Amino acid sequence: MEPKAVAESRTTMTEVVLPNDANAYGFILGGKVMHLMDMAAAVAAWRHCRKPVVTVSVDSVRFLSPVKVGQLILLDAFLTRSFRTSMEVEVHVFSEDPLTGQRMKTSDAFLTFVALGEDDRPTEVPPVKPETPEELRRYEAAMERRRRRLTTKS
Ligand SMILES: CC(C)(COP(=O)(O)OP(=O)(O)OC[C@H]1O[C@@H](n2cnc3c(N)ncnc32)[C@H](O)[C@@H]1OP(=O)(O)O)[C@@H](O)C(=O)NCCC(=O)NCCS
Numbered sequence: 354m355e356p357k358a359v360a361e362s363r364t365t366m367t368e369v370v371l372p373n374d375a376n377a378y379g380f381i382l383g384g385k386v387m388h389l390m391d392m393a394a395a396v397a398a399w400r401h402c403r404k405p406v407v408t409v410s411v412d413s414v415r416f417l418s419p420v421k422v423g424q425l426i427l428l429d430a431f432l433t434r435s436f437r438t439s440m441e442v443e444v445h446v447f448s449e450d451p452l453t454g455q456r457m458k459t460s461d462a463f464l465t466f467v468a469l470g471e472d473d474r475p476t477e478v479p480p481v482k483p484e485t486p487e488e489l490r491r492y493e494a495a496m497e498r499r500r501r502r503l504t505t506k507s
Contacts, residue, residue, distance in 0.1 A: 356482035359431050362400035366393045366428040369451075370420055380419040381426065386446060387414065390462055393430035394442035398466035401432050401440055402478040406466040409439065410502055414462040418448070425449040427456070433488075434495035438475035439467050441495050463498060 366389065374385040391408060398406045420426050427447040434441050446460035470476030483489040
């Protein structure tokens with residue numbers, strides 16, 4: 354299969370944080386952030402392989418600072434590496450004040466997706482082609498994360 358560049362599937366999303374998505378203190382719920390992370394990462398995985406995908410693992414989720422109602426929440430999801438049938442996607446989340454434009458990183462996580470064939474069984478995906486030193490660093494680091502995930506799988 355032809356390798357694909359990270360840029361081909363990189364996915365960004367922006368939403369306004371509304372009161373329905375917030376806790377009693379006016380901050381977005383962690384579960385809502387995780388839902389948005391899953392969506393953005395799934396789209397990136399989908400664009401990479403152009404096949405149906407399912408989430409098989411979510412790890413290293415960090416909540417670094419809160420996002421307030423009325424602020425924008427921005428998501429940036431990109432492939433770090435793919436294996437035979439699975440793809441690791443890293444997601445970074447930011448808050449943005451719509452009036453000042455001030456941005457802050459608020460969360461990050463790694464999600465792994467598996468592509469499914471017509472028989473609903475895992476099927477091969479294209480390799481990732483890292484093109485920058487940063488992409489190469491993330492690509493190489495992905496192998497050790499995969500090893501840890503699969504060691505603790507059962
Ligand atoms: C994803 C699923 C199809 C994998 O089935 P399976 O029988 O475990 O298939 P395999 O053992 O062949 O593994 C398939 C791939 O998943 C990877 N994988 C399995 N468990 C994993 C885990 N915990 N973390 C990371 N990768 C994992 C395997 O390494 C393999 O990837 P590779 O081919 O790139 O090496 C199956 O577990 C499933 O349907 N899970 C539910 C998915 C779902 O419903 N998600 C929605 C959210 S709940």
